Amino acid sequence: MKALQFTAYGDTPVVNEIPVPVPGPGEVLVRIAAAALNPLDVKIGGGYVQDFFPITFPSTVGTDLAGTVQQLGPGVTDWHTDDAVITRTDPTAGGAVAEYAVVPAAGLVRAPSRIPLGAAAGLVTSAATAWQVVNEVATLQAGQKVLVHAGAGGVGSWVIQLARRAGARVVTTASPAAAETVRKLGAEEIIDYTSVDFRDAISDVDVVVDSVGGEIEVRSLDVLKPGGLLVSLPVPPDFERAAARGLRAVFVFHDSNTERLAEVVALADEGLEVLVDRTVPLSNAAQAFGYLARGHAKGKVIVQP
Structure with a gap:
């Protein structure tokens, strides 16, 4: 599968071909429909927050994703294949800007029904x-x-x-x-x-x-x-x-919380809007990352595999 990865602190991320991950106990494999970039991704890649969020290279970019469950790891019973979900990965793990990601089942929230999965990725953080x-x-x-x-x-x-x-x-x-x-x-x-x-x-x-x-x-x-x-x-x-x-x-530094995320999903279904600046393919993810880093995005920058 393809994934946008940091290869060293301060370097521009690049799209690499890597193996599709396999879910372990309590995890699921998600086929990613969209990932949303955040300013924290820029700070992580630049090495500005490595005391708090150290990463091991190569490291797949991004925390915010939306997609569908493809495979259940051992012990997962609350989810089913093809469920539409959103989640935020641990910043040290990343993994969102890719075609697939393995994530903890306990961190999943059902995606909103009113908006497409691509936009749903933009509300996670x-x-x-x-x-x-x-x-x-x-x-x-x-x-x-x-x-x-x-x-x-x-x-x-x-x-x-x-x-x-x-x-x-x-x-x-x-x-x-x-x-x-x-x-x-x-x-x-x-x-x-x-x-x-x-x-x-x-x-x-x-x-x-x-x-x-x-x-x-x-x-x-x-x-x-x-x-x-x-x-x-x-x-x-x-x-x-x-x-x-x-x-x-x-x-205020965002603390991931499934109950909080479920609250905003409900509001999105009631009509609150996810403001999207632009949506780009994974092949152009490095350019999208650079655009976000320049600090003038109006709303979310979304990457779709």
Whole structure:
């Protein structure tokens, strides 16, 4: 089978021919319909997080996949061949950007029925992370005001939808090209980050969701109301700086959880949208990886075998 693989830290991944894996006890073999790339994949391949997620080369790229069960390993009784499923693999194992993957049966969730499997791969990490942010960390309430940076991104697009579902007033930063997209997702106010300093456009914010980091994190403190919350996704924020200003700050790193993933699948079936930037064949996966690494994707980058 074909698989996109890292061969060394910092190198561009390449498509290799490797054997089809065989499921062991408690595992299943999934024929992959689509895989979604994530910023974490870029960090893993660059060696930036090897203290947390070390990999052994060659290592197949990706954690988020959707497909159909092809073979059951010993002891698996809850699933059947041809079941449509989604899952997230352990980041150190990867394996998603390929034609087949062996995954733990305990991590499988039935795929949504309303959207195709290709799009379903795009909700695995992004939507579940947004659920974690909105419902478990920020616990957004009706009437609160939330600023979502990069609302057209994979996580941001889901934060907008879930925050609106919670009854919050949603403001987001986006480029002019993405303005209509984020408006349809539920943003009530859109700040053009290419021409406006968001600090001049908004204040008294209850929660800021930052998936950008750096200077954006620093400036975000200026728009929060006393006691407001900064939720940082790319890196741990400066907790002391926030506390010194009477503000709260938290770092959210996605923790895989089948119950949470099942919740977002149900929402996808109710009508919430997976925003897809582009879908590419596995033969062009390396170029797709490079595109994601440049940081301007509007929604998910999907790879299909």
